[in-house]
Amino acid sequence: MNQISTFERIVRGLLIALVLLFFLFPIFWILLMSFQTNEQILRIPPSLFFEPTLQNYVALLTGRLQTAAGNLDIAFMRNLGNSLLLSTSSVLLALALGVPAAYAFARYKFRLGESIAFTLLSFRFAPPLLVLLPLSLFFRQLHLTDTYIGLIWVYQLICLPLILWIVRGYFEDISPDIEHAYRISGHGWWKTFRKIAIPLARPGIAAAGLLAFIFAWNNFIFALILASASKQPVTVGALAFVTASGIQYGQIAAAIVLSVTPTLLLALYAQRYLVEGLSLGAVKG
Amino acid sequence: MAQLALGNVSKTYRPRGKEQVQAVKRVSLDVKDGEIVALLGSSGCGKTSMLRMIAGFEEVTEGTIRIGGKEIHNLPPAQRDVAMAFEGYSLYPPLKVRENIGFALLRERGASADIEKRVSHIAELLEITDILDRYPTVISAGQQQRTSLARALIRRAPVSLLDEPMSQLEPQLRAILRARLKDYLIEHKMTTVFVTHDQTEAIALADRIAVMEKGELQQFGTPAEIKQSPSNLFVASFIGEPPMNIFDAAIASEGNAVAISGLGPNGEPAFRLNAPMEAANGKRVCLGIRPHLIEIGANGSADATGRVITNHWLGDQSHICFEIGGCSVVGVTDKPIDARAGDALPVRFPLGAVHLFDAESGRALAHGLGQR
Numbered sequence: 001m002n003q004i005s006t007f008e009r010i011v012r013g014l015l016i017a018l019v020l021l022f023f024l025f026p027i028f029w030i031l032l033m034s035f036q037t038n039e040q041i042l043r044i045p046p047s048l049f050f051e052p053t054l055q056n057y058v059a060l061l062t063g064r065l066q067t068a069a070g071n072l073d074i075a076f077m078r079n080l081g082n083s084l085l086l087s088t089s090s091v092l093l094a095l096a097l098g099v100p101a102a103y104a105f106a107r108y109k110f111r112l113g114e115s116i117a118f119t120l121l122s123f124r125f126a127p128p129l130l131v132l133l134p135l136s137l138f139f140r141q142l143h144l145t146d147t148y149i150g151l152i153w154v155y156q157l158i159c160l161p162l163i164l165w166i167v168r169g170y171f172e173d174i175s176p177d178i179e180h181a182y183r184i185s186g187h188g189w190w191k192t193f194r195k196i197a198i199p200l201a202r203p204g205i206a207a208a209g210l211l212a213f214i215f216a217w218n219n220f221i222f223a224l225i226l227a228s229a230s231k232q233p234v235t236v237g238a239l240a241f242v243t244a245s246g247i248q249y250g251q252i253a254a255a256i257v258l259s260v261t262p263t264l265l266l267a268l269y270a271q272r273y274l275v276e277g278l279s280l281g282a283v284k285g
Numbered sequence: 286m287a288q289l290a291l292g293n294v295s296k297t298y299r300p301r302g303k304e305q306v307q308a309v310k311r312v313s314l315d316v317k318d319g320e321i322v323a324l325l326g327s328s329g330c331g332k333t334s335m336l337r338m339i340a341g342f343e344e345v346t347e348g349t350i351r352i353g354g355k356e357i358h359n360l361p362p363a364q365r366d367v368a369m370a371f372e373g374y375s376l377y378p379p380l381k382v383r384e385n386i387g388f389a390l391l392r393e394r395g396a397s398a399d400i401e402k403r404v405s406h407i408a409e410l411l412e413i414t415d416i417l418d419r420y421p422t423v424i425s426a427g428q429q430q431r432t433s434l435a436r437a438l439i440r441r442a443p444v445s446l447l448d449e450p451m452s453q454l455e456p457q458l459r460a461i462l463r464a465r466l467k468d469y470l471i472e473h474k475m476t477t478v479f480v481t482h483d484q485t486e487a488i489a490l491a492d493r494i495a496v497m498e499k500g501e502l503q504q505f506g507t508p509a510e511i512k513q514s515p516s517n518l519f520v521a522s523f524i525g526e527p528p529m530n531i532f533d534a535a536i537a538s539e540g541n542a543v544a545i546s547g548l549g550p551n552g553e554p555a556f557r558l559n560a561p562m563e564a565a566n567g568k569r570v571c572l573g574i575r576p577h578l579i580e581i582g583a584n585g586s587a588d589a590t591g592r593v594i595t596n597h598w599l600g601d602q603s604h605i606c607f608e609i610g611g612c613s614v615v616g617v618t619d620k621p622i623d624a625r626a627g628d629a630l631p632v633r634f635p636l637g638a639v640h641l642f643d644a645e646s647g648r649a650l651a652h653g654l655g656q657r
């Protein structure tokens with residue numbers, strides 16, 4: 001069907017390889033670094049050939065970091081657990097709140113509706129520190145500082161607007177008459193929402209959920225200010241690798257590899273739904 | 286299977302930040318049990334709005350809607366017992382055509398074998414059997430439309446609402462399906478309101494036609510009534526193909542009879558008819574006559590002489606456009622007429638075929654003159 005000359009094919013392959021190299025090389029390099037000792041990493045010139053070592057991973061898993069200045073305790077695994085807990089529960093909560101809200105904003109025009117939606121979005125405009133300083137005072141009074149609940153709550157500032165606005169757009173793209181056709185056959189509002197609206201918006205929900213997860217996972221400042229060591233996620237915990245005796249590149253690389261894994265797995269999983277959205281094509285019909 | 290009554294129903298849309306639109310204005314309509322009613326009108330006259338109010342997707346701004354005597358306009362759509370085929374088809378993309386049609390029935394707890402049977406029956410009726418296992422996104426617009434129609438018909442609901450159910454079909458298929466649809470609706474005694482802007486379809490399918498314009502109900506009657514005694518100028522010129530000839534006219538009273546002068550563009554008389562009736566002297570009216578009823582080439586007593594502008598033989602009828610004293614007139618005959626542009630033709634306006642309308646309000650004054 002499509003007539004592509006060999007030349008075109010070669011050029012295309014080269015270009016794709018270039019793009020992949022550009023994006024994937026740093027990740028690949030970090031993967032290599034995670035299997036090297038600090039000395040191997042820092043030698044000049046750098047080399048692709050080395051004897052791989054698992055000592056970085058062992059240090060992270062056991063929580064004992066051996067540096068030139070002696071042993072150091074790090075709570076990386078705990079941080080990773082915190083990250084997982086915080087991001088997952090924040091996204092789930094934001095989905096539970098945001099998807100019905102997005103549906104309401106898309107389908108029903110009510111007084112102040114636009115203003116409320118915009119206010120929610122505007123949380124994303126303000127520099128986080130500006131929001132955080134007053135918030136930390138409130139949190140102290142409410143005894144929410146350094147609690148998971150408090151953190152999940154502030155994480156809604158990141159997740160909720162994102163989910164609300166992306167999913168709302170998807171709901172708006174679905175012709176309301178598809179739902180009407182279902183409702184008129186005798187089904188109630190709630191069943192229509194579950195059986196028709198949600199499945200049709202699933203690609204949007206998957207995309208929004210994934211994005212929210214990434215944003216929550218990468219958040220640094222909220223937990224830095226509002227949580228102590230025991231509740232901090234990897235982003236904050238990674239500061240521990242900058243030790244008095246130098247920066248532990250090997251462990252950092254291993255930590256990065258470990259902390260990227262959950263997001264990567266989630267992205268691979270969510271991809272199914274993202275692609276499903278494309279193949280469904282014109283929902284508007 | 287139930288009667289439907291609209292009482293003074295109005296609909297006003299108030300879009301945010303835009304001017305409000307009065308889409309339906311005080312429409313009253315009584316649809317009998319098992320009756321098929323067409324809503325006929327040009328685009329934007331409020332037909333879809335009417336159906337959506339009956340179905341419950343738009344609130345009624347004013348007025349009442351009853352089905353089987355019960356007020357339903359405040360009930361949610363699920364409790365109204367109506368079925369609807371949407372103008373935009375609105376099929377559910379993740380489901381196959383078969384499931385789209387069947388899901389309307391799932392709630393009625395029929396045995397699934399029974400549902401299967403009904404689906405294949407309705408599919409056969411609408412010629413979509415061979416696409417039952419495809420998905421809505423890969424079938425043509427006409428097939429989508431028939432699927433949507435099938436989804437509404439299969440329910441045999443007490444009231445069925447069909448919004449332009451066959452607008453996407455090619456003419457031959459449309460004619461076949463029209464007949465089948467009518468049989469189906471009659472067989473199951475389904476009270477049906479369908480929207481169309483195709484008058485042939487309305488006349489062929491409907492027991493009664495509701496003609497709408499600018500949100501107002503113009504006339505509600507049988508196809509024959511609408512054709513023979515249009516209630517106003519709008520209905521007169523909207524129904525009929527080619528449309529009715531309309532002239533400005535003045536009436537001069539002469540004892541028991543009147544002389545009606547058709548006026549040319551400058552107000553001077555173009556032709557004159559004498560009719561045995563009474564009317565106010567000097568009254569301004571509009572005179573209408575359908576193209577088929579003008580007698581062209583009449584021997585003997587001609588009312589006027591027309592100068593031929595065009596003359597087309599369409600294979601089964603002639604459309605002749607001619608000019609009388611500055612008025613252009615269209616006539617239709619079922620025989621070819623031997624006349625070329627510029628020729629003079631004797632023309633007769635049979636009094637029985639003449640309609641008179643009030644020049645200001647447009648209301649009908651008389652259908653056929655001198656036949657009281």
Ligand SMILES: Nc1ncnc2c1ncn2[C@@H]1O[C@H](COP(=O)(O)OP(=O)(O)O)[C@@H](O)[C@H]1O
Binds near residue numbers: 306
């Ligand atoms: N949701 C809406 N908001 C505002 N105006 C509307 C809406 N739906 C229809 N209208 C207006 O109401 C009028 C009637 O529309 P509609 O009932 O769709 O006409 P029809 O089906 O006869 O073509 C049109 O002028 C249209 O622009």
Ligand SMILES: [Mg+2]
Binds near residue numbers: 329332333334
């Ligand atoms: Mg319409």
